[in-house]
Amino acid sequence: MPIESIAPPPPADPRRRFANPHVQIALSIVLSAAAQVLLKRGIGDDADPSVLGFHALRSGWVWLGIGAMIASLLSWLYALRFLALSVAFTLAGAIHALVPVGCWMFLGEAISITRWLGIALVIAGVVVSAQPATVVEEKL
Amino acid sequence: MTLLAFLLIVLSEGCAIAGQIFFKLAMRPAEEGTRGRGWPTLLAGVVAMAFGFFIWVGLLGKYDLSFLYPFESVSRLALLIAAVVFLKEKIALRLWLGVLLISAGVTIVALS
Numbered sequence: 639m640p641i642e643s644i645a646p647p648p649p650a651d652p653r654r655r656f657a658n659p660h661v662q663i664a665l666s667i668v669l670s671a672a673a674q675v676l677l678k679r680g681i682g683d684d685a686d687p688s689v690l691g692f693h694a695l696r697s698g699w700v701w702l703g704i705g706a707m708i709a710s711l712l713s714w715l716y717a718l719r720f721l722a723l724s725v726a727f728t729l730a731g732a733i734h735a736l737v738p739v740g741c742w743m744f745l746g747e748a749i750s751i752t753r754w755l756g757i758a759l760v761i762a763g764v765v766v767s768a769q770p771a772t773v774v775e776e777k778l
Numbered sequence: 779m780t781l782l783a784f785l786l787i788v789l790s791e792g793c794a795i796a797g798q799i800f801f802k803l804a805m806r807p808a809e810e811g812t813r814g815r816g817w818p819t820l821l822a823g824v825v826a827m828a829f830g831f832f833i834w835v836g837l838l839g840k841y842d843l844s845f846l847y848p849f850e851s852v853s854r855l856a857l858l859i860a861a862v863v864f865l866k867e868k869i870a871l872r873l874w875l876g877v878l879l880i881s882a883g884v885t886i887v888a889l890s
Contacts, residue, residue, distance in 0.1 A: 674843075681839045700835075711827075715805050715820075723802040724861040724869050731854060731880035734847070738887055741843070752890035759883030767876030 659720040662713040663729050669710035671736035675744050676703030728767040735760040786833050787846065791853040793830025797823045798857060799864050847888035851881035 655661055680699030717726055735757045741747040749757075800823030804816060837846055854877055861867040 677835065678838065678843060681835065707831075715801060718802050718805040719807060722861070722867045723798060723865055724858050724867045724873060727798060727854070727857050727861075728873055728877050728880065731877070731884075734850065734880065734884045734887065737843075750890050753887050756883045756886030756888075756890060759886060760880050761883075763876045763879030763881075763883060765876075766879060767873050769872050 659717040659726075660729075662717040663721070663726055666710045666713035666717065667730050667733050667736065669706045669713065670730070671733050671740050673703045673706035673710060674733075674737050675740040676700070676706060678741070679703075679745060725767070729764060731760060731767070732764045735764070783837070783841070786837060787849050790830045790833040790837065791849060791856070793826045793833070795853060795857050795860050797827035797830065799823075799860055800826060802861075802865055844888050848885050851884035851888075854881055854884075 676699050680697035680701075680703060682697075714726070714730075738747075738749060738753060738757055742749045800819050803813070804820035804823060806815060808815065834846075858869060858874070858877055862869060
């Protein structure tokens with residue numbers, strides 16, 4: 639029996655779609671990417687960075703980021719009840735496409751052609767990884 | 779990059795991987811085994827994650843996110859190996875391929 643074969647709730651009913659582990663993984667990824675952008679915004683170009691980042695707790699952006707991270711963690715833990723860690727974590731690789739795009743949109747960081755290529759590779763990797771999970775779900 | 783920075787990066791990623799293993803152990807359904815299932819393991823995961831997180835925040839303040847990124851791609855492969863060793867997960871060939879694509883993409887993003 640494959641590890642990811644624990645039956646997730648059926649996604650047909652829109653009210654129950656929220657309970658689908660893949661929906662929760664997607665939510666977790668978006669929240670986690672938002673958290674990274676918020677943290678970077680809050681920490682910014684600190685003039686006096688310490689090795690451990692406790693000084694950053696003075697920034698409101700950092701607290702928003704921590705809030706997004708906690709919400710992301712709850713979605714993640716829920717999804718882990720149904721999915722293998724290796725599958726869930728690899729799908730969460732989408733965060734490496736979302737974070738640069740988020741930095742481009744919200745922090746005004748430039749994205750070169752090469753970087754877009756890297757983002758495209760990350761998305762391709764997530765799509766390839768999503769296949770086994772999808773196939774297993776269809777068999778249920 | 780100093781040796782201290784490198785060790786902090788490895789420590790941060792190691793904590794994150796340990797945290798994920800603890801999370802999965804804590805959350806898995808009873809029919810997959812009960813060893814380590816429940817709140818104490820979840821708490822251990824939160825502690826490991828928090829420790830890794832504060833080191834990461836400190837590193838973010840000192841280095842560019844783009845510099846720290848390639849280490850994330852190395853830790854993706856390390857997590858899959860950890861899932862095989864500690865959780866006995868079977869990894870489909872497509873998943874390995876997917877992780878390699880993601881790691882390559884992350885490294886290109888970081889170096890561009």
